[in-house]
Amino acid sequence: MPDIMTNFLLNTTGPVPHERFLLKTNKSVPYPKSRNTTLPPSDYNNTRIMLDVEGELQYWKLDEDKKWSLQWMAPRDKCSVSNACGNSGSCNLNNMFACRCLPGFKPTSPESWRNGSFSDGCSRSSDVCGKNITFLRLKMMRVGQEDNKYEVENETKCREDCLNKCHCQAYSFVRGGHKREREPINQCLIWTDALKDLQEEYSDGVPDLFVRADTELKAKSCEPCGINVIPYPLSNGSDCGDPMYSSFYCDNSRGKLSFMTQNGTYNVTTIDQDKRTFVIQDNDVDHCNSSTRGQLREFNLSFPFKMNAFKPRCDTVAGNFGSNISSQGLVEIVIGWEPPPEPVCTSSADCEDWPNSTCKNVTGIGQMRCHCNSNFRWDSMALKCVQDVDGHSGGSSRKKKPLSLIVGVTIASVIVLSSIFLYTCILMRKKAKRRGN
Structure with a gap:
């Protein structure tokens, strides 16, 4: 910033909001390079350039009502x-x-x-x-x-x-x-x-x-929508995911993913496959009115979706480095989904992506699914058929437990035998000394 005096003043009691370092200037102050304009010259007593504690440079001006107003700031946003x-x-x-x-x-x-x-x-x-x-x-x-x-x-x-x-x-x-x-x-x-x-x-x-x-991609996962990865069972098309979870829409022209509910369509910001949750966004400013603040937003969500958390943000302050004027009244809702049943199928070819399963109807309601074969069961968390041994999933568990047990018994036996041998040696030595005496 040209022609700015180098003396810094620490303002803790002045009329400018917050405690910040101030720079005095008696020259016109230009906008950032992206704007080809300058602020009109003014008395430096009525203007302030401030360096925010979070690194934001701001230009303030005292208006006719003797109130400080923010003229510009850099960087403009996070x-x-x-x-x-x-x-x-x-x-x-x-x-x-x-x-x-x-x-x-x-x-x-x-x-x-x-x-x-x-x-x-x-x-x-x-x-x-x-x-x-x-x-x-x-x-x-x-x-x-x-x-x-x-x-x-x-x-x-x-x-x-x-x-x-x-x-x-x-x-x-x-x-x-x-x-x-x-x-x-x-x-x-x-x-x-x-x-x-x-x-x-x-x-x-x-x-x-x-x-x-x-x-x-895992079996039947949808193609990414922009930067959003859409894991199984979530679905935004007829050729991926599970039809029961088909509540998503991808705007390919913008790479934006949306979640459709009875209340409307909402932008999806993140998806956490490990936690089985995703976050949608609502820009309704009414959430930040004093009369509605803190109230839980109701959504008509049906199985397999459920609302886990409600995160309103109503603390937007002009000039705060981490703030964004357009985010005033922003609300984010964390939605979870239940683990899926066996995948839907129409023929045995649909179950090729799901090893150890066969396409059949065992529910009697006309819907075909890839049901796990004998000695296997569906693990909705791992999204696959796992071997069922004595009622426990995982074929390797039965092998690992006896092996660990054998190793543990062997070590314990060695310790016991070593202790007995050592005790016998000590006892025999004592007896030998008594005979010598």
Whole structure:
């Protein structure tokens, strides 16, 4: 910021909200570079530039009513911070929990991630050169500067170049526009280093980003919707998931996943397969009115879905680094789903993805399912047929228990025999000494 006096004043009693460091200025203060305008000159006694305790730079002005008003701030939002979610972490302004890892990645430091510190970013869950390599098409995704850019014939060539290089993390294909006196130039953008400055729902004008990932989907899992992985039994189509869980819709043009209820359609922000929960979002500002604050929102959810938690956020404050004006009245609802029964089938071919099962109707209600064969039973948590031995799942448990028992008895026997042998030796030595005397 040009022409700013270097003296810092610690204001703890002044009219400006919160305790912050202030910078005095007697010059006009420009907006960030993205805006080609400047604020009008004013007396420095009526203006303040403040550095927030969380690193946000703010410009305040005293209006005619002698009240301080915030004119601008930088960064403008939490996603504007350089690499806000760390490497391979994606930032979304519309989510209460701003950061999440790309599909095929996991938090490098899970504990820090749970505490809201995302600087460590995300790491790949498997080898980048694995056997199940695919490219996830992410729309409206901002990403940092590419590492390589060159002219290419078509998108297929760009994709092949990235696929044939293990260090290629992602690519984008930019189709050339029509130019005078020459053919349009297509460009291939390659990222070989870690992906940085990722932001979802950024702009319709950015090219699609194809991220390299090893995402071997489990049987009958749906294809990812943007950055959202849709695990079995959740379903957003007739060819994946379980029909009983078919309450999702994917907007492929934007890569947005929605959950449909009798109350309406809601944006899905995250899905946790391990906990069998997902989070939907509601922007109804009425939740933050004094008359309704703290009340539990009712949803007409039927089996297999249930509401686990209700998380309203009504503490948006202008100028707070972690806040977002558009999130005022934001409510997030955590919804869980019950473990699924055996998969639905119409023929034996449908049960090929479920080993040790056969397609048959044992309920008598006309619905066919992949029922487990004899000596196997359906494990709804593991989503597979497991061997049933004496009423216990898992064929290896019976083998492991006798082996551990044998080892334990053997060790105990050795200890007992050693103690008896040692005691006998001591006793014989004592007797020998008595005879000698």
